[in-house]
Amino acid sequence: MLGLASKSVVPVRKEPNETTEMVNQLLFGEKVSVLETYKQWLRIESTLDSYHGWVDSRLIEIIKDDTDLNSLNDYIINDWLVEVKDLSNSSNLLLSPGSFLYKPVNNRFKLYEQEFEIQNSSITTAPPTAENLIKTALRFLNVPYLWGGKSIFGIDCSGFVQVCYRTIGKLLPRDAWQQAKHGQTIEFSNYATAGDLAFFDNEEGQITHTGILISPNEIIHSSGYVRIDKFDHLGIFNNQLGEYTHKLRIIKRLL
Known part of the structure; x- marks a missing residue:
């Protein structure tokens, strides 16, 4: 069926x-x-x-x-x-x-x-550009983290990436480790651009987190809630905590 x-x-x-x-x-x-x-x-x-x-x-x-x-x-x-x-x-x-x-x-x-x-919208399309991707991603700011979630009422990190890319016609797998298999690898973080995906691993080397770069040194991701944090070659730096919360594994470019 x-x-x-x-x-x-x-x-x-x-x-x-x-x-x-x-x-x-x-x-x-x-x-x-x-x-x-x-x-x-x-x-x-x-x-x-x-x-x-x-x-x-x-x-x-x-x-x-x-x-x-x-x-x-x-x-x-x-x-x-x-x-x-x-x-x-x-x-x-x-x-x-x-x-x-x-x-x-x-x-x-x-x-x-x-x-x-x-009822309340007109039908438009969003060409697959970094600008349109980031525009959609910013709409999710402050949406709470929800394990398994993919909507503006609650979303997890890989669901956030999957849905944002979907709105510009790019279909990705569901989980972060699966998404990391797609795209072109960016060897150095200072070569990263808006729209690139960053992936982060745990102590066992498993990819467990992802987010969308909105600039070479900023990332939007779902961690507690959808938020913008600092990003560099080490990973994600949380200003509120004053520490790195996620260790960078790889950067991928899909656009």
Whole structure:
């Protein structure tokens, strides 16, 4: 079976139970393959990044198996918050950056068979430039850190990077260590530019954190909340704590 996330934010859990760990989120319109069913739960795989987990079936719009998901032409929201109305019941949804709209025409679009109308925004596209990437990233300032989160109501470090890059049409994997495999390696931090990704490791050498450079010596990242800190060849320096909080492993350029 195939499906689409039909709510603003769909929690993806480790096990088919609302009390288990949230490992990811699906944003409105994200495409999934259904791998297994258990009671009201679906084990899904995202078609964007192959991430697995369990979701409540009431939050997924199931579509016909013979539908080609690639035929659903999509537009990725890059605005701060887009309000849409479900025309079947006149209820409204607030959509976070990185959500998908399908074939919007005159502010109306369909999520498979559900029809929606955009209430407060005009449809624009964001070319894949560092300027547009940073513009989106700055919209997330002060959003609280949330493990598995990908929305403006809570986001983790790799979710932040994934969603910001998605809004300019660059699709990345979900986790920081996976993202670090993409792009061109920048050997020295003083060669870094706005839009480059920096990755940080722990004492075991595992990449556990990432962020987006907004200049060669500043980084925006989700740590406690989305914030801007100083950056250099050693890592991230937190002015409030007066110390380095993350040790630099590698810098990658994707733009």
